[in-house]
Amino acid sequence: MVQAAALEAELKTPKIFGVERASGFQKLIRRRSTLAFLMTLPLILVIVGLVAWPSVYSIYLSLLNKKMTSFVGIGNYTFLLRRETFQMVIFQTCFFAIVAVIAKALIGFVLAHLMHNIPSKTQRVYRGLLLLPWVIPAAMSTLTWWWLFDPSYSAFNWVLNVFGFPSVPWLGRTWWARFSVILVNVWIGAPFFMIMYLAALKSVPEQLYEAAAIDGATAWQKLIHITLPMMRNIISITILFSLILTFANFDIVRILTNGGPQDQTHLFSTYAFQVGIQSGDIPLGAAVSLFMLPILAIFAYFILNGVNRRTKEQL
Numbered sequence: 001m002v003q004a005a006a007l008e009a010e011l012k013t014p015k016i017f018g019v020e021r022a023s024g025f026q027k028l029i030r031r032r033s034t035l036a037f038l039m040t041l042p043l044i045l046v047i048v049g050l051v052a053w054p055s056v057y058s059i060y061l062s063l064l065n066k067k068m069t070s071f072v073g074i075g076n077y078t079f080l081l082r083r084e085t086f087q088m089v090i091f092q093t094c095f096f097a098i099v100a101v102i103a104k105a106l107i108g109f110v111l112a113h114l115m116h117n118i119p120s121k122t123q124r125v126y127r128g129l130l131l132l133p134w135v136i137p138a139a140m141s142t143l144t145w146w147w148l149f150d151p152s153y154s155a156f157n158w159v160l161n162v163f164g165f166p167s168v169p170w171l172g173r174t175w176w177a178r179f180s181v182i183l184v185n186v187w188i189g190a191p192f193f194m195i196m197y198l199a200a201l202k203s204v205p206e207q208l209y210e211a212a213a214i215d216g217a218t219a220w221q222k223l224i225h226i227t228l229p230m231m232r233n234i235i236s237i238t239i240l241f242s243l244i245l246t247f248a249n250f251d252i253v254r255i256l257t258n259g260g261p262q263d264q265t266h267l268f269s270t271y272a273f274q275v276g277i278q279s280g281d282i283p284l285g286a287a288v289s290l291f292m293l294p295i296l297a298i299f300a301y302f303i304l305n306g307v308n309r310r311t312k313e314q315l
Helices: 002-012 014-061 075-081 084-116 120-135 138-149 155-162 174-202 206-214 219-247 251-256 268-278 282-290 292-314
Strands: none
Touching: 014 282, 075 084, 075 282, 084 120, 084 174, 084 219, 084 268, 084 292, 120 174, 138 155, 138 174, 138 251, 174 219, 174 251, 206 219, 219 292, 251 268, 268 282, 282 292
């Protein structure tokens, strides 16, 4: 009886029971964390092997001379900045990315609102059709656009000629070529903005619109004071993601213009390929590709800083 009572008192003691429970819980956490690490290890190895290691190695290469036999420091970077062609590449990349992303954001926003007001059954059909440009491989669709822009058999020029307008050298003159590559990029990327903004619109509570309608708010006031504030974070993240992809775009320019005319449509990626692979100067090509990192870092800092600030305000 005495031993049974002592055992019962020991089990009921909070201190001992808490220690034993905590110890068992910690062991469980350790086992789960170990299992989680082992499950994610293949993905970690892939990221290290295909992203981290090539990035570090490209930084190392950019500090070598053309023969990769001696260390030149930032010599490749200063050499590039003195070249007018590379200065034009910086301008063209920033111009291409900013104009294309703004156009995709505006078109995607308008399409998302149109889709949001379509009945659900019909919306599925139109949503699937509008997503086709984004789903089709970029190289394949860009090749189709190249046929449309072809100087000899251009469908666009044929339509212009039917209405009495002269043919347009879509890929033969600087600004027409820039317009063409931006147009194709917008056509491919706008559906991504549409689907992201459509998802954000569906998350906005309908009660807010109903309350605004009772107060006599117009459609424009609902857009400015309800829709945009509720979608700001989604808009910012989508723009940042698209900026990164647009800066690194390769397929469109490579297929449509190959950087021409006279290197006026080169982006960082296509110019790095031309300098590093085609011309055989791999360190200089690595330096070209790394120039986009500080530019993207600036964009990312301001965009993410705004997202964090708005998130804290909401909390």
